[in-house]
Amino acid sequence: MELELLDMYRRLYSAYGPQHWWPADSPFEVCIGAILTQNTNWSNVEKAIKRLRHATALDPESLNQMPSEQLMNLIRPAGFYRQKCWRLKAFIRFILDHGGLAKLATLETGTLRSMLLAIHGIGPETADSMLLYAWTRPVFVVDAYTKRLLARLGFLPHKVSYDQVQCLFHKHLPRDADMFNEFHALIVEHAKQHCRHVPRCHGCPLGARCIQASERGDPPRT
Ligand code: SF4
Known part of the structure; x- marks a missing residue:
């Protein structure tokens, strides 16, 4: 085999x-893209990311403070925008509660994966996309x-x-x-x-x- x-x-x-994957400017953008790409194609994700970038909202603090209605409106092109808004909010809360992406990067892969899977709306494919493409972990x-x-x-x-x-x-x-x-x-x-x-x-x-x-x-x- x-x-x-x-x-x-x-x-x-x-x-x-x-x-040349993942098409993103930062590990944080990879994670946001991994949630937005659930049940949609990448071109729709690109439109939503572009709107977030234009609103200078591609960082955890800005997205955390942004009213949900505004976030839903910005990510609408990615579809399932209501569901994805709550998932993004839960993920961002997780990042902030754990001291940011850099702090999370110090964790062992299995531990980090279990923590990601415990977040609402993060399944194995999304968690592993983050681990591989944002944190460069050898996870298929x-x-x-x-x-x-x-x-x-x-x-x-x-x-x-x-x-x-x-x-x-x-x-x-x-x-x-x-x-x-x-x-x-x-x-x-x-x-x-x-x-x-x-x-x-x-x-x-x-x-x-x-x-x-x-x-x-x-x-x-x-
Ligand atoms: S396109 Fe898919 S099904 Fe067809 S030969 Fe290639 S791998 Fe097989």
């Missing part, structure tokens, strides 16, 4: 190149694209838990934050370009290894 995952990584990297981020791709490649069944998928990467790859950063971003890019809801298998860089492609009778690729 180790060699298969490494081969997958190399093929994706060779096809798409470095992805699993999303729906990852599960779908691994099932199509025949690495895992279709119905698997978040932890089962994450465990596969943690068990078989070096715990390297830079590689996990790039690998997750490459999977997202691959899901956009080829392994979509209805896959575009022609020219897929993983076609030679794909169970779904071989079951469809697609010609093998090297």
Whole structure:
């Protein structure tokens, strides 16, 4: 499995190149983006972040003091703005109560992850996105694209838990934050370009290894 995952990584990297994630100016912005991107696409998040930046509100103190109605209005482009407002408020309260992001950065990864998961509205994907992209911790981020791709490649069944998928990467790859950063971003890019809801298998860089492609009778690729 180790060699298969490494081969997958190399093929994706060779096809798409470095992805330069996460697209943000600061660790705090990464965390805000990780909450705003729940159940929406990134272009909507970018609009909301732009509005927050324009309102000079991209810092914990400003967002903490901002009236909820104003925050909802600013993040409206990201959708579910009422729910996301409360989640942002809960996260910001957490940061301030624990002395800021830099102080939190001194915590051990498992401890920090448990604390993040205890915040209202922060699930494993959001917590791990923060850990990897804001705090550079070697934690693999699993999303729906990852599960779908691994099932199509025949690495895992279709119905698997978040932890089962994450465990596969943690068990078989070096715990390297830079590689996990790039690998997750490459999977997202691959899901956009080829392994979509209805896959575009022609020219897929993983076609030679794909169970779904071989079951469809697609010609093998090297
Ligand atoms: S061959 Fe098709 S199903 Fe398999 S990984 Fe590529 S795009 Fe996805």
